[in-house]
Amino acid sequence: MTISEWSDGAAPAGSGGAAPARPPGDALLKVTGLRKHFPIKKGLFQRQVGAVRAVDELDFEVWPGETLGVVGESGCGKSTMGRLITRLLEPSAGTVEFEGTDITHLGVAGMRPLRRDVQMIFQDPYSSLNPRHTIGTIVGAPFALQHVSPRGGVKKEVQRLLSVVGLNPEHYNRYPHxxxxxxxxxxxxxxALALKPKLVVADEPVSALDVSIQAQVVNLLDDLQQELGLTYVIIAHDLSVVRHVSDRIAVMYLGKIVELADRDSLYKAPMHPYTKALMSAVPIPDPRRKHAKNDRILLSGDVPSPISPPSGCRFHTRCWKATERCGTTEPPLLELLPGRRVACHHPENIEAEAARGG
Structure with missing residues (x-):
């Protein structure tokens, strides 16, 4: 059975390539000033003595049919951000709007109908499946929770879903192990696809898999997007995967977005020094460039603690372009060129990109 047969003939909305900076129409998801601070408590009375600033002032939009990739070092807040926009975590501040509706503080009852449209693919394929339940029960759970009766019955629909993702429908009664x-x-x-959602947040969907299996899953996600018109937010640390699947990319560092741009522009000419350092770490399958000088940027020091982040620009303690201003004044995330937002006092490649017309 083909994907299009399962989707009841829905026209594909996936871009299949780089999306324009601002597509026509309204954003499917809009995040403004999003924060998540986890309190640190000590003592008999559990008095708060600090907070882990996992996510701090995020602003971005996701347009229908596109894929927004989110990259950054471990501990930068990517997974927390994914759980915030799917409302698996309660934000400390800020707003999350889905299709123009503020869902920031909706309770369980208020979020229940929205769960049909917003789904999440979790990072660990081993811990995210209940070992006591059969595959039929696991994949069929959304129908039971949402009181949905698919045409032909739940079992037939689950078997159809298994076929769509390349599994044998006859494995309906098998267990995860x-x-x-x-x-x-x-x-x-x-x-995640059972209720035909509009937005899917994938948190490191291939990080626990072998390289050959990663390619299969990434290609599957791409095919499903084009056939079913899905919108993705894909969180990953593998820059090669992000480049393959994304239309736009947000680069996070210590709870903040430091650069947001379309895929091709970002990889061709990164503007934030941190983005440039990340891009330099991507392996290049070219033996002639194996020993090329000045290709690799090695950052000094460790990532600062999110409990007590540096003042000013949070990257200034590891940045080779940092000045006194960087240590005292936090750079806002500004649109320096059409579709390119950068939070840096001394952005890279700005003159060359402006000369090319952005």
């Missing part, structure tokens, strides 16, 4: 890591991730994807 009978599947490989890649197959388990496909099961997680089938569960």
């Amino acid at each position: 009978e599947f490989s890591g890649g197959q388990r991730q496909r099961i997680g994807i089938a569960r």
